[in-house]
Amino acid sequence: MHQPKPSGDLRHRTVDAPAGRLHLVEQGDGPLVLLVHGFPESWYSWRHQLPVLAAAGYRAVALDVRGYGRSSKPAEVGAYRMRALVEDNLALVHALGEETAVIVGHDWGSAIAAVSALLHPEVFRAVGLLSVPYIPPGGPRPSEVFARMGGEEEFYVSYFQQPGRAEAEIEPDVRGWLAGIYAALSADTTPGPDRPAPTFVARGGTMRDRFPSGGLPAWLTEADLDHYAGEFERTGFTGALNRYRNMDRDWEELAGYQGAPLTQPSLFIGGAQDASSASVSRAIEAQATTLPGLVSSTLLDDCGHWIQQERPQQVNELLISWLAALPVATPPR
Secondary structure: OOOOOOOOOOEEEEEEEOOEEEEEEEEOOOOEEEEEOOOOOOHHHHOOOHHHHHHOOOEEEEEOOOOOOOOOOOOOHHHHOHHHHHHHHHHHHHHOOOOOEEEEEEOHHHHHHHHHHHHOOOOEEEEEEEOOOOOOOOOOOHHHHHHHHHOOOEEHHHHOOOOOHHHHHHHHHHHHHHHHHHHHOOOOOOOOOOOOOOOEEOOOOOHHHHOOOOOOOOOOOHHHHHHHHHHHHHHOOHHHHHOHHHHHHHHHHOHHHOOOOOOOOEEEEEEOOOOOHHHHHHHHHOHHHHOOOEEEEEEEOOOOOOHHHHOHHHHHHHHHHHHHHOOOOOOOO
8 A cells, every 4th residue: 555645735737738728726646546536526526535645655646527617618518428537537647647546436537437448448447436437338329218207207318418408507506506416415414305305307397496404414514515505606507518419419429339338346335325226226236346446335325426425434444455556557657
């Protein structure tokens, strides 16, 4: 295992990438660990991991995915397809002067990390997946699957498809909407049987209709919420939502990888009370086939969707243990 060393301060910088500009925050020196956030978050969702990874002897780098934070926000919906986001990650590794990286993602970041590892195994030597397990490309067209899932209601991914529709719900009160979605998918404030989780939307309704009332979840301070709200009040949500609007395009562009496993050393961590846990249970059960290099798979009790923020100590311990067991990275030439 790498010897702990002084981690230094957080370092903000931007690098050139296909997106135009990628903003990242890094801490520490050593083998590169790239951290990819999900929706609706930013680099800040890794605030508890950066110093711990740095102290353990790693160069921890958390980026703002294109469309978020201080990274560029292309106007075209197609600019947010999966292959474009993978190319951003590849460019970032090279811009940092590295040849390989361990990539770790949460939520959408998990899918981005997985496809990055699938398309470029020579660069992404190991992959950590948080909350969302790996599902190989293929199967039916995603939009058709989501339409069937809704029944009398509408699955949230379908709700996000029409440009401007979800934005109209969110924009009048960005801070309040973020507080609601974070609470709705947290273990300590998740809706009960009388208020279903907002993964489905009543016809003619909004996601906000199913947010729990009351205070913030225990893991989220007012200052944390201010940070997230400030970012989205400045950038808007269209870039972030455009990721959902490319799922059929991704399905077409990745058709050549249908059923392909991820063979690199891998890790999965999920929350036992994640609202999506029931829908992804089959993917977790299939990990022996889809992730033949899987080192460990863990469901954290009393934990919801935002696992690296809800249970930072447990997630950090699992990450450090997994990283320490990986083959030593080849240093840049």
